[in-house]
Structure formats: structure tokens, C-alpha cells
Amino acid sequence: MAFEGLLEDPVIQKYLHELVGPTGMPVAAAPPDGEVTDEELAQELNLELNDVRRALFILYENDLASYRRLRDEDSGWLTYLWTFEYDQIPENLEEEMHRLLEALDEREEYERMHEFYLCEICSIRFEFGEAMDFGFECPECGSPLEAMENEQLIEAMNGRIEALAEELHVER
Ligand SMILES: [Zn+2]
Known part of the structure; x- marks a missing residue:
């Protein structure tokens, strides 16, 4: 398997799981070497073709898979050949962490700048x-x-913000 090391990382597993959900996870967690069709994946993983297609499309939208179309000259049918592009994952994750850091910064400021009242009931x-x-x-x-x-x-x-900033090597 091409991305074995990557896929052992629990952060990456969680990231993929959040993207494709439990139904799509068998597809996302077992990227084959080279090209594969949705039908081959469905058969190999014993999944519904629609579930496989949904997962592939989500991966595609997140730049984690690409496809090319082939037309069968006899039948005219189109076949989609998919390639998993998991090299993108570390970069995507880092972007996501930067977004999270920004959101946390904003939220922290909001909490700091406001006074709150609570109905305990x-x-x-x-x-x-x-x-x-x-x-x-x-x-x-x-x-x-x-x-x-x-x-x-x-x-x-602030604890989370500091930890994230350190991990991302962001100067505070
Ligand atoms: Zn109340």
C-alpha cells in the first residue's frame, strides 16, 4: 500500500473519518496503488457502489483523489479511473489547523471582551x-x-491556542 505510514497516524485517520464518515471509511482507509475503478473498489471492499462513489467524490473535492475518464470504444460506456492523492493530506491538515487557530483566537477574544449571565435552570x-x-x-x-x-x-x-501555535510554529 502506498500510503501505509500516513494511514497509521491517528490524526490522519480522524481527519479522513470526519471527511467521508463511517460508510466511506473503508474506501478512504485502503487506498490502492495506482488506478482503480469505483466498481473494483465496491467489489473488493464489499460495499454499495453508491457509498464508494460518495466517498470518492468527497476525497476528490478535498484534493485527495483524482480521476480520468475512459470511453469503451465498443459500448460507449464511460469508466472512471481513480487515483488516490494522499500526498496532500499533511498540507490539508496544516491548513485546517491554521483555520482552527484563527477561530480559537477570535472566540477567545470574544470571551475576554464580554460579560456573561447565566440562567442555571x-x-x-x-x-x-x-x-x-x-x-x-x-x-x-x-x-x-x-x-x-x-x-x-x-x-x-489559551492552552489549546498555545499548543496549536507551537505545533504550527506560529510566532505569538
Ligand atoms: Zn431559565
């Missing part, structure tokens, strides 16, 4: 302005809204 959180509009009473159940600390959450986020 409904577990609904309100920003200060909203809580004030509701007269510090839960609009759902009428309970008083209590000021809510989010320092622990912010700390946890």
Missing part, C-alpha cells in the same frame, strides 16, 4: 446587554440571571 447564557434587556430575568423561565465567570474557559482556550 435552562443553562442558557446571555451577553451582558441581552441580560440587561431582559431585566436580568430568564426570558424562558423567569429565574434571576447570575453573573458567570468564564475565566476557566478562557484559560482552557
